[in-house]
Amino acid sequence: MAAEKLALAKAITESLRTAMENDPKVIVMGEDVGKLGGVFRVTDGLQKDFGERRVIDTPLAESGIVGTAIGLALRGYRPVVEIQFDGFVFPAYDQIVTQLAKMHARALGKIKLPVVVRIPYGGGIGAVEHHSESPEALFAHVAGLKVVSPSNASDAYWMMQQAIQSDDPVIFFEPKRRYWDRAEVERESIPGPLHKARVVREGTDVSLVAYGPMVKTCLEAAEAAAAEGKSVEVVDLRSMSPIDFDTVQATTEKTGRLVVVHEAPVFLGTGAEIAARITERSFYHLEAPVLRVGGYHVPYPPARLEDEYLPGLDRVLDAVDRSLAY
């Protein structure tokens, strides 16, 4: 069967639809997810097809959304909740960290918390404050949570299915500036496990590791570098917790050089963890220190300055050059 081209947002919609068709216990909750179909229209049409009992518009209360999803999960449901924007997850952070992440362990494994928290995240869309942040490291640091982010429509389709099927809580970061990017979605077979990183471009000189919105940027950087005669390998991490270090180690030992790219602040971020672990694992294979490209340790800037803050093609290429210069 020929694969169809879908926008990333639409691929998630289709994934939710498939999951709801397959399992009557899957329910969708959040602010404006019903009639409106979500502010990004990711849940568009679901309430019409599945009704108000399975696609639930909630009060404007993020802690309430996650807290009640926990109760619904305890009752046997598999809630998929939408947090409208990244910066709005913090009222629910307490419920996610103190309750959702720990309840399975506190019950000695007797209960499961299959809750998916969807968070459109990241910048590049000219939004006002609290609408452009990348808080994934704050969640990845918490044991008990799984933290993932797709970078393309096909992955988004499959990773959402897998997140819903997981018996663990999954924080599902959706790269909002890639929502409208279209790609082929092969619906017939699962391409791979949820937490497996993937080499998305082969290369021999430098490895770039990225996830979510930065994968596309890194692929563009690799293309530009190729024009300059440099062979850049690009790895889509896909999961920030757990991290597939084996794949990152393999690419590092292949090229001898590693650059980690994400929108989130570099300080204490996902890149810091990768740099530390890969340095432990592959010290004698490294031709250069592991470099990081990302946001600064400042509040996310106003929209007119976000291009200065976000890693773009030039900053990624600059890091590639610095790595090669060692």
Add this chain to the structure above:
Amino acid sequence: MTAKKAPARAAAPATAKSAAKAPARRGSAAKTPATARKAKAAPAKKAPAAPVPAAPADEPELVQLLTPEGVRVPHPEYDRWVEDITADELRGFYRDMVLTRRFDAEATSLQRQGELGLWPSLLGQEAAQIGSGRALRPDDYVFPTYREHGVAWCRGVDPTLLLGMFRGVNNGGWDPTSNNFHLYTIVIGSQALHATGYAMGIGLDGADSAVVAYFGDGASSQGDVAEAFTFSAVYNAPTLFFCQNNQWAISEPTERQTRVPLYQRARGYGFPGVRVDGNDVLAVLAVTRAALAHIRSGQGPMLVEAFTYRMGAHTTSDDPTRYRADDERQAWEAKDPIERLRAHLLAEGLADEAFFASLEEESEAMGRSVREAIRAMPDPDRLAIFENAYADGSSLVDEERAQFEEYQASFADVSAGEGE
């Protein structure tokens, strides 16, 4: 019907009792900080006419069926909810309360002896917990805070399971689904939302079970409790919010949590609230039964405020003598829930000395068995650290477990060598 005014409030330390005083202090201090102390003592009439509504002059009536002296008083609305209660059942409630208090006292002693790291005593709240717990059906679900030892007893939870987390051998330690009694929740008020979600699920299932969220007067200030009220109300969820107002949130009095009686908050969310004498097990039973009937009939949530008193410390780490007066506790001792029912049983000839003597024996035996059980409670296996972090497993946990095992094995080799 005898007077049901909430008693002993006047005996509380004069905190924010006067509505007019607080703004006066703030207003004066803001203007001239140097004279703040003087201004504090100034009469209230000097206060600027702040647009702050006065607190209600009188505490509202609370539902009571047994006076502190143990006299059964009629109630036009709630008598019918307990008219079926037999003498045997009354003795059963008495036994529940005595054994719960004995268990609690034993746990407090065990903490003093170093067997438990911490213990939150329920002393004084036995009637609120037994009265509400005995109103539940097996298919109802309970979301407790961390002091509901009496409710756990009513749910048939092995009392020694409650001790594990306070001993430090686990962080919860039981299967919530085996008795429909969720894990204790330490973060104040979080469980009100879990209860609400569970209740929403009951609604989606079309069942007629109910969910009870226990919380305290301090938790009523938390956003999660407010959000739980909102969610339960708008989804018509079968949630019973059972607030044990024990007057103190560690050192903060109820006056620091609210300007209106707590049960009245429900009205603002669109569901009924009622205040019951939390030291009267019969009244708590009646009010909880009525509330559950209301909820099961599909009319949405209810709030019950059990007006009671924490006779002990917040936990064994707390020193209530720093913030509350002795005479306050003495006033509440006169309303002791166990003494009240005992007086009633004796006055009505519903129990004899043999009953009390045999219960005394049972109570001592329980203390012994709890003591023995906890002393026999082993530390968990080292590898338990890595168990159940994830239901589906995690490569990171696997990696760290392997490192830990390797590290531990390095010690085992050394000691084995030394031993030979």
